[in-house]
Structure formats: C-alpha cells, structure tokens
Amino acid sequence: MNYIETLYDGENITETYFCKEKIVATSSKNGKTYYSLKLQDKTGVIDGKIWELSNAIEHFESLDFIKITGQVISFNNSLQLNIRQVRRAQEGTYDVADYMPVSPFKIDDMYSELLGIIDSVKNQHLKALLDSFFRNDTDFIKAFKKNSAAKSMHHAFMGGLLQHTLSVAKLSDNMATLYPIINRDLLVTAAIFHDIGKVKEISAFPENDYTDEGNLLGHIVIGAMMIKERASEIEGMPDELTTKLVHCILAHHGKLEFGSPEKPKIIEAVALSFADDADAKLEAFSEAIAEDQSGNKWMQYNKMFESPIRKTE
Numbered sequence: 001m002n003y004i005e006t007l008y009d010g011e012n013i014t015e016t017y018f019c020k021e022k023i024v025a026t027s028s029k030n031g032k033t034y035y036s037l038k039l040q041d042k043t044g045v046i047d048g049k050i051w052e053l054s055n056a057i058e059h060f061e062s063l064d065f066i067k068i069t070g071q072v073i074s075f076n077n078s079l080q081l082n083i084r085q086v087r088r089a090q091e092g093t094y095d096v097a098d099y100m101p102v103s104p105f106k107i108d109d110m111y112s113e114l115l116g117i118i119d120s121v122k123n124q125h126l127k128a129l130l131d132s133f134f135r136n137d138t139d140f141i142k143a144f145k146k147n148s149a150a151k152s153m154h155h156a157f158m159g160g161l162l163q164h165t166l167s168v169a170k171l172s173d174n175m176a177t178l179y180p181i182i183n184r185d186l187l188v189t190a191a192i193f194h195d196i197g198k199v200k201e202i203s204a205f206p207e208n209d210y211t212d213e214g215n216l217l218g219h220i221v222i223g224a225m226m227i228k229e230r231a232s233e234i235e236g237m238p239d240e241l242t243t244k245l246v247h248c249i250l251a252h253h254g255k256l257e258f259g260s261p262e263k264p265k266i267i268e269a270v271a272l273s274f275a276d277d278a279d280a281k282l283e284a285f286s287e288a289i290a291e292d293q294s295g296n297k298w299m300q301y302n303k304m305f306e307s308p309i310r311k312t313e
Helices: 107-119 124-134 138-146 160-178 184-193 212-217 219-231 239-250 267-291
Strands: 012-026 033-041 044-050 065-075 078-088 298-302 307-310
Touching (some): 044 065, 124 239, 138 160, 239 267
Antiparallel strands (some): 033 044
16 A cells, blocks of 8 residues: 555555545636545545546545545645546445554554453452443444544544553552552443543544534543443442442543543542543653654643643653
C-alpha cells in the first residue's frame, strides 16, 4: 500500500484512501466547480484536488473509502494529490485499520493482559461481573477492542479505549499495593469498568463521533447504567457492593465541573479519579510531543495544560 507518509513529489499512484472530508468549491479564476478533499490513512492526511469533474469521477461523499488515480505534487511546500479518477472502493477490498489512527500496541496483546488482571480479582461477584462483559459478551468485546477513548484530546485512535483502560487498571493496582486501606478488587474492577460507556457514547471508526445516546447521556451515566443492569443478573451480588462500584464510575472524573455526577466519597473512587486523570494527561502530553514538527524544545500553548509545554531530553 502507498501510505501517505511515503508519498513523494511527482509520484503517480492508484490507491484506496479514506475520504475524511469533501468540499464542493468554485474556482475564483474560471468559475468552474471542483472538489477539495482531505484523504487519510493511518500514517497521516493529505489534501487532494479534483479539478476536472468528468465521467472518470464517480459519485462519492465524505467518510467513503475511495480508490483514486492521480499524481503527487508539491504545492506551498506541502504535498497534494492531483486526482484524475475516482470510484468508491468495494467493501472487502480494504482493511479499515489501515486508514485510521491505531494504538502503537497490539490489541490482542493488550486484551490478554487485561484478562490477566481480571483473573487476579478474588471477589467472586466482581469477577463474575467482569467475565460477563469481557469474556462472555461478544458484541461488547468487539466494540471495546476497537473503540477510541475519546473523539480528541487523548487516546483518540483504534484500540485507544483498551489501551487507556489497561493503563488505568495497572495504575490502580499499584495504588492498592501502596495503600493497603484500598479494597484492591473493588478499585481494579472499577478501573476496568470506568469507561465502558464509551462503546455507546462514541461511534466506531471511521466516524468516531458522538452518538445520540452519547450526547444525551454521556459515557459516565451510560456506563453506570450498564453495570447496574448487568450486576442485577449476577447471582448473590451484594447490593452494597454494586452501589460502591457504581459510585466509583459516577465519580471517576473527580469533580462536578469535570462532568462527574458525584464527587468521590470512598477511597477507591478517589484513587480511580487520580489514575484516570494521570493516564489521560500523560498520554495527551505524549501525543502532543509526538505530533510536534517544529523541532523546538518549547511547544505552543496547550489547552489541556493551560500553558506552553516543553520537551525534555
């Protein structure tokens, strides 16, 4: 495959890309209609232009996978595709994972590690609840493995939800080791469950956008509802244990102004909010550094950190 990061000036290509954006525009020079595109694969995004809307250009829309023929050119010090032919790519002729940002870690390896943590949970009721989602629910497992953890900000890539969850679970496990007062099984279970509502809040790739349910309820409430409903099906599940677990989910953003319906009121909820915040911010910082192309030590103002940020050697 001709990945975008490998394209060079003057190259003629025929390749399938994901059409992230299609804009119908009018030339200021001759008044002719043309298409301005943003084409994407997992290595990057490139601008594309279709100047001649001939029979060689089949109908397509944004979010379609399209097979294009054209030439790579240099324009204003950036590469651009001058496209001569387009047709919609047929399903089965491409792998979505080649076109979307994806976790740098192998999804199956991360999932196996997560199952190992689940196996370490000794409380039979929490273990049964975890298994009901992560071992027995095929549809949930498929969505959980591939979903992002956010539309933007952090872990906004395929496998991002799994990567974030695994990190938060490992941080939580370490906290429980350092502070014996923490109920380790409750905290680790809450960490693994804390963002499961995102499988319904955010649509799968290629859209990776908020669903109606996500916009109306949000992942915290959705996740709490999912756990409450499934816990009612676990034989002998203590009501108090369900309530503590659901509280951890409802409070995991730490503050009301950060979207949590509740403030953390048990130590496990406090620890979870710290672990979640730490992983989200450290990943966001890492992504900002990775994406910076300036070559400078100091980077521009970052919204999450409310400050310019600096690379360290």
